[in-house]
Amino acid sequence: MNKANKQRLGVDLGGTKIEVALLDAQGQTIERERLPTPQGDYQGTLETIHQLISNVESRHTLDGLPLGIATPGSPSSVDGTMKNCNSTCLNGQTLLNDLKTTLQRPVRLANDADCFALAEAHSGAAQEAGSVFGVILGTGVGGGFVINKQLLQGPNHICGEWGHNPFFLDALTPNTALDMQTFSAYNTERSCYCGKTNCVETWLSGPGLSQSDWELSGQIHRRPAQDIAVASQRGEPQAQQVLEHYTYMLAAALATVINIIDPEVIVLGGGLSKIDSLYQQLPNALSSYVFSDDILNRIVAAEQGDSAGVIGAAYLWG
Numbered sequence: 001m002n003k004a005n006k007q008r009l010g011v012d013l014g015g016t017k018i019e020v021a022l023l024d025a026q027g028q029t030i031e032r033e034r035l036p037t038p039q040g041d042y043q044g045t046l047e048t049i050h051q052l053i054s055n056v057e058s059r060h061t062l063d064g065l066p067l068g069i070a071t072p073g074s075p076s077s078v079d080g081t082m083k084n085c086n087s088t089c090l091n092g093q094t095l096l097n098d099l100k101t102t103l104q105r106p107v108r109l110a111n112d113a114d115c116f117a118l119a120e121a122h123s124g125a126a127q128e129a130g131s132v133f134g135v136i137l138g139t140g141v142g143g144g145f146v147i148n149k150q151l152l153q154g155p156n157h158i159c160g161e162w163g164h165n166p167f168f169l170d171a172l173t174p175n176t177a178l179d180m181q182t183f184s185a186y187n188t189e190r191s192c193y194c195g196k197t198n199c200v201e202t203w204l205s206g207p208g209l210s211q212s213d214w215e216l217s218g219q220i221h222r223r224p225a226q227d228i229a230v231a232s233q234r235g236e237p238q239a240q241q242v243l244e245h246y247t248y249m250l251a252a253a254l255a256t257v258i259n260i261i262d263p264e265v266i267v268l269g270g271g272l273s274k275i276d277s278l279y280q281q282l283p284n285a286l287s288s289y290v291f292s293d294d295i296l297n298r299i300v301a302a303e304q305g306d307s308a309g310v311i312g313a314a315y316l317w318g
Contacts, residue, residue, distance in 0.1 A: 008022070010069070013045070020052040110157075110313070115308065116302070122311070131145075132263055132267060137206075137268060138272065140163060165256065166200075229275045232275075247277070
């Protein structure tokens with residue numbers, strides 16, 4: 001197929017919905033369709049993906065067009081079975097091979113955070129950048145790295161999994177902008193679902209922020225991250241303090257990434273990326289941790305919204 005006429009086909013396999021998109025050569029959406037994800041039903045998931053592809057194929061000539069799929073988790077480098085999926089019915093399954101058999105077309109898959117980064121690098125907030133680190137700050141913490149519009153996956157298929165690096169409050173060196181004594185309110189041992197303790201995700205996810213706010217306040221009830229952000233905007237001192245702590249934790253964790261790969265642009269996505277104060281405060285907070293006298297990395301908000309997964313998946317074939 002002439003590259004100028006190349007279409008792209010992608011599927012986003014989410015926890016609540018499965019979406020297909022057909023893009024034209026310029027990345028514009030020709031067609032999109034969603035169906036609910038069959039909860040806990042692996043075979044039903046394969047059948048739903050097949051139905052969506054068949055629906056598109058009934059209206060467009062696909063001619064065996066390769067398919068990219070955004071998935072939770074990633075394939076094991078040992079036996080190809082899925083691992084680390086929060087949609088647990090996928091874990092241990094040979095998803096890639098099963099999809100190739102079911103759909104009778106070439107298939108590539110990547111983690112949904114990788115696809116988010118790929119979408120923002122191709123047609124989102126970082127499309128002018130040569131190197132992009134896409135960050136998910138939501139129920140979990142994930143990421144993906146794209147260089148020259150190509151996704152970097154690595155032999156273990158875990159590139160960008162910064163959310164499962166260890167993080168300790170000791171990493172927050174004393175800074176005049178922080179009241180370090182208030183950090184004593186935090187429980188310094190947080191268990192992660194992955195089996196380790198004090199992963200970045202346990203501090204920087206939405207539940208992690210909620211946990212910090214609860215520990216700092218000593219209240220009976222926890223409030224969700226979005227309520228903390230709203231309270232901070234209203235001027236509530238505790239909400240402002242816990243978000244200031246969060247910002248410095250995020251800066252310390254991102255500095256590890258910057259010191260290693262130094263991406264031109266860092267794109268923030270997920271629910272917590274909508275906290276406006278992050279974009280004003282992070283550049284200053286980073287200066288405490290990045291090994292440079294000047295920090296030129298741009299930090300921007302994602303533009304693709306919940307379309308990022310399916311768009312990024314469509315670009316897995318270039």
